Amino acid sequence: MEVATLTDTSSLSLPPDSYIYKILQVDSKIAAISSDNSLRVIDSTSLKEIRDGIIDNVHAGVTCLEALRNDRSVFWTAGRDAVVRSWDLRLGKSTLDLSDDSNAPYLSLCVDDHCIVVGTELSHTQATVILWDNRAPGKPIRRYIESHNDDVTELQFHPQSRGTLLSGSTDGLVNIYNTAEADEDEALSQVANHGSSIHHAGFLSNSHFFALSHDETFSVYHLESQDDSALDVLPQVCGDIRPKLQCEYVVSVIPYIGSGKAILGVGSLSQQNLDLVPLRYADTWSFDLKSTIRLPGAHGEDIVRSMCTDHDTVFTAGEDGLIRAWRADTEQAQKHMQGAEATTENDKRKQRKRKDHAAGGDPTGRFKPY
Template identity: 60%
Template sequence: MDVATLTKTSSLLLPTGSYIYKIVPVEQHLAAISSDDSLRLVDPTYLQELSSPRFSQVHAGVTCLETVAHDNHALCTAGRDAVAKCWDLRSGQTTAEFRDESKAPFLSLCNSDYHCVVGTELSHYQASVVLWDFRSPLRPIQQYVESHNDDVTVVQFHPEKRGILLSGSTDGLVNIYDMAQPAEDDALIQVANHGSSINHANFLSNSQFFAISHDENFSIYQLENVDESAAEAPRVFGDLRPQLECEYIVDVIPSLDSGETILGAGSHSKQHLDLTPLRFANNQWALDTNNALRLPGAHGEEIVRSLCFNPEAQTIFTAGEDGLIGAWLRAAAAGGNSQEHMLEADAYTIPSSSKKKKKRNSAGGEGMKASRFKPY
């Protein structure tokens, strides 16, 4: 296993006890959201906050941060105040706001060239996936309110077919929607019953998607009707903790170009973070633990919340519940076995029930109730 070297850390002068929830690369900078409800731009070379622009409190309970697909000078955030916002990085001002009449807290966020989508917390016996058009942000164009019966923790667009949307929930389901269909029953084209509360889910390729639950069980699923052939059975890895000698999964960062995905697996008791490649070879996905990259020390006994890559500088950035951002440089591999592919992953991205209809399940029996495992 190769080892990365910590080159610098920064607290960003956050209040004592603050967590950093997420970091993303934007333009030539890093952006970070934290538990003091701030949005900060950071110089990645020195890990210092930029003096301009300055952002006021972005939400009353910020939860999400994403880059904006159609604007390199913008970021999108969402919060427990049931608002999603787009921010202009040059002026520090909001350019659009998205609100939902239910006022349920927003827990997940994604966007495409034309659409902004959020997933909500369960509120008044309803958990929703809400869609807006960027060109008409005043009211949603669609809401899926019957497809999940608990908090919607993940929403993601298909990397090429932008009319295909994925959502994951603490009800254990990963849903696939065709946004071109106006009725929710018709829009819901596939349901994978993962069996426990969804923490991470995304597309691995044009025809496959994955899910990792809060109890770290990992499976890869085939999109149905992609080539009109019968869907393959899921590739079930099971609990990743004994396989990767970890206690939690930080993030899963797909790279459609390289055909390789990176799993960030952390251990707060052993104080390290491992970046393990997931590769597709011989018609099967497999974890390449022999070529994992270890970040020793990581964020000490605190949980690592987010990571992203700068492939050009061969630098890895991490952020955690200690309120710090760390910059790591990949050390030369022993014996000349270089880890150049480790930093090729693209950081695009890169946390009671209602009456429910029957679902078409691609895994598990029809209508099978998902077992529950709440996040820490």
């Protein structure tokens, strides 16, 4: 087992007893939302607050934080006040508010290009997935009101098929929609019944998605397409992963699309540590326990609520109100944190040699895979 070293800690100058709900890295910055309803932005290198990096009272009950891929200076938040807001750090204020007429608290959020999507809490027997086009931010362009019958806890767009949307709910369902379809029945293209309340769900690759329940059961599902929708591809059911991963709770699943790899952050309060467990694909998805990286001490007696990775550094946030930065101690551990095998200049030379051999070079040349 590899071990990472704690390199820095920041309190974000939060009030006492404040929780951090989520952290999100955008370029050289880390944004955080917390129980004092603030949005705070710090420098990811120094973990110090940037100038004008604190925005108070972003919502009456902030719940969500996201960022657009093509505009890294704008953050999006949502809250229990049934409002979505964009925040431009260059201006230090909100530039757009979105809401609908249901007034149901917003529990999940995803943003992509011009599409903003929220999932609501169950309210008046409805739990709704709502879509806006932020180029014409008036009424929602889609409302899916029948596909879930309990709180919508997760939303995510497909990494390549941008009109493909995933939603997860405490009703145990993970749904896949084609958002180009206006009719909800036509839009709903796949339903996976995980059988237990969804905590996290998302895409592991272009053809697989996962579901993680609040009681830590984990499964991987095949994403149906028009070509194979008639095939009955069984899910890969892992059950409760706590005994296998020797943990007490799962923080999050971070996929590295295109690498056939993801990282699970799993915590243990009794042992006061956080482990990063690689999940790899080779015909099936499996946990690479031998390559686990341990963050000893983690956040002490407090639960880790959120994490993100940047090259050889992992950032964690907890119910102690702290953000911590961890650095891998070995080159191999750094490669795991990066999500794909790092290619050194020496590796590149080996690859060029292999190509030369294949093109008629030294026939005795050997390459030993690593």
